[in-house]
Amino acid sequence: MSETIEKLKGKSKSGSLAAGLNILLPGVGYLYCGRVILGIIVLPFVIGLIYVQPYAAITIWIVLIIDGFLAAGRYNKKLEAKINAAMKTCPQCAEKIMPEAKVCKHCAYKFDSTPETKSA
Ligand SMILES: [Zn+2]
Incomplete structure (x- = not known):
């Protein structure tokens, strides 16, 4: 991506x-x-x-x-x-970051390693 x-x-x-x-x-x-x-x-x-x-x-x-x-x-x-x-938005600082990012480069917010589940 x-x-x-x-x-x-x-x-x-x-x-x-x-x-x-x-x-x-x-x-x-x-x-x-x-x-x-x-x-x-x-x-x-x-x-x-x-x-x-x-x-x-x-x-x-x-x-x-x-x-x-x-x-x-x-x-x-x-x-x-x-x-x-x-791009995805960091929930903590609202900065745009790469979709694969596991850690926000702006505020070091850690994303869950589990992939987002999309409701069918
Ligand atoms: Zn952030």
Whole structure:
């Protein structure tokens, strides 16, 4: 279980990288943040708009750069919620700790070695 948490922690996205990718090619920052459909739609839209309304395209491009940065933040927030859901809460100090922990690293509270029984 903690391997999953470690994997999730490693998946956090950099906002500046997402913004930078959207500078190079609009929409690629969204692909990086896991928003595949949005990323695929945005690229031909902005490239097509450059030929019709170049100023509008540049304005949208700038908005996409900023939103690429924010998209990484939104992604990381969802990831953090997933990580928090996977962790257990210490009954004594209410800190989040790894699900396999037998002793709380914050207050040294000892958990029962018997696994939690789930009512069927
Ligand atoms: Zn504790």
